[in-house]
Amino acid sequence: MTETFQSEIELSIADPLTEAPDRTVALARHPRLREFADRLGDTPLVEVPGPPGGARIMAKYEFTNPFGSVKDRTAFALVCRAIATHTGPEPLRLLDASAGNMARALAGIGELAGIPMRLVVPAVIPPSLLTAIEKTGAEVELADAAGGLLGMIKVCEGIAARDPGLTPLVQHRNMANIAAHEFGTGAEILQQLGEDRPAAWVGAIGTGGTLAGVYRALRGRSPELLVAGVTPSEMPYGTERAPHSEPRFAGAGGFGNGLRQPFIDTQLPGAAHHHVPYAEALHGMLEYRRQTGTSIGASAAAAWLSAKKVAAQLDPDQIVVTLFADAGPEEDWQRAEQLAS
Incomplete structure (x- = not known):
């Protein structure tokens, strides 16, 4: 079964980049991106609740982020990479598939830069997120949720074949993805860690770019770094199950049909994998807010819950690093509150 679906999408990748994509050309051609670039990154690294007697998280x-x-x-x-490498006489137009957050970011950047965006998103995307994307003027195509990420990629490839004037970004294979997080x-x-050495790095898998990129940066200080990727129990990394529309936390599921995200398969073949049910992630959102007063999304809650499990196996003087991708759409918070009641 895997070979059949392998032939339908391309999963090969190039060697990692040796530096982050240059912003110079993009900022020179599109000055309205400067304020966004100035506000991007330098996000806080915060100590969060961990297990009693275990490592710090x-x-x-x-x-x-903006x-x-x-x-x-x-x-x-x-x-930035697409702008710098665009050579055609026709205006740059961009295309990609996303479960939500990437589409929101691309739509916002496209609006600032005046670059047309065509985005393939699942039909079950939270309405609040879809509204924010559509307000930017991006062209949105809803893909059958039952096809999962694999289905969205196939829709995206079909659009690119019919409209060669589009430049596909292909986030699950574009090495700028890893570079953004490594550098x-x-x-x-x-x-932010100063002289401290992280013992473990735990994060939601998604495309694998964040998990692989941060790992490549941290391993220079901690060669024995433990790595754990987090995916939904309903659609875990590498699952043989076919794509489906069963509810799960967004942005971190597997492709299905035994396919594996190429960044993880090539850069982190020895990583551990934690699978978190959607209901548990929703509960984690509420629990984290109760303990800290800060709202985090379902994938972030899954990362936190998994980080606590890893930290419980380590010593109190060690550090587990994790990442909270977003604060969650209002629809997830409504589901969490309903579940709690």
Whole structure:
């Protein structure tokens, strides 16, 4: 079964980049991106509640980025690379598939830069997020949720074949994805840790770009770094199950049909994997807010719950680093409150 679906989408990747994509050309051609670029990154690294007697947990608060998620970094890196390498006489038009946050970031950047965006998103995308995307003027195509991420990628590839004037960003294979987090997110974490050495790095998988990029940065200081990727129990990394529309926390599911995210498969073949049910992630959102007064999204809550499990196996003088991708859409908070009641 895997070979059949492998032939339908391309999962090969190039070698990692040796530096972050250059912003110079993008900022020169699109000055309205400067304010966004100035506000991007330098997000707080905060000590968060951990298990009694276990390692400390430090979480990167990525929901403080301009459009509210870690995908702001990825989107900007991919767009900067596309602008710098665009050689055609026709205006640059961009295309990608996303479960939500990446589409929001691309739409916002496209609006600022005046670059047309065509975005493929699942039909079950939270209405509040879809509204925010559509307000930017981006062209949105809703893909059948039953097809999962694999289905969205196939829709995206079909659009690109019919309209060769579009430039596909292909976030799940574009090496600017890893570079954004190796030379951005990961470098910031090392600076914020001071002289401390992280013992473990735990994060939602998604495309794998954040998990792999931060790992590449942290391993320079901690060669024995433990790594754990987090995916939904309903659609975990590498699952043989076919894509489906069963509810789960967004942005971190597997492709289905045995396919594996290439960034994880090539850069982190030995990573551990934690699978968190959607209901548990929703409960984690409420529990984290109760303990800290701060709102985090479902994938962030899943990362926190998994980080606590890893920290419980380590000593109190060690550090587990994790990342909270967003603060969650209002629809997830409504579900969490309903579940609690």
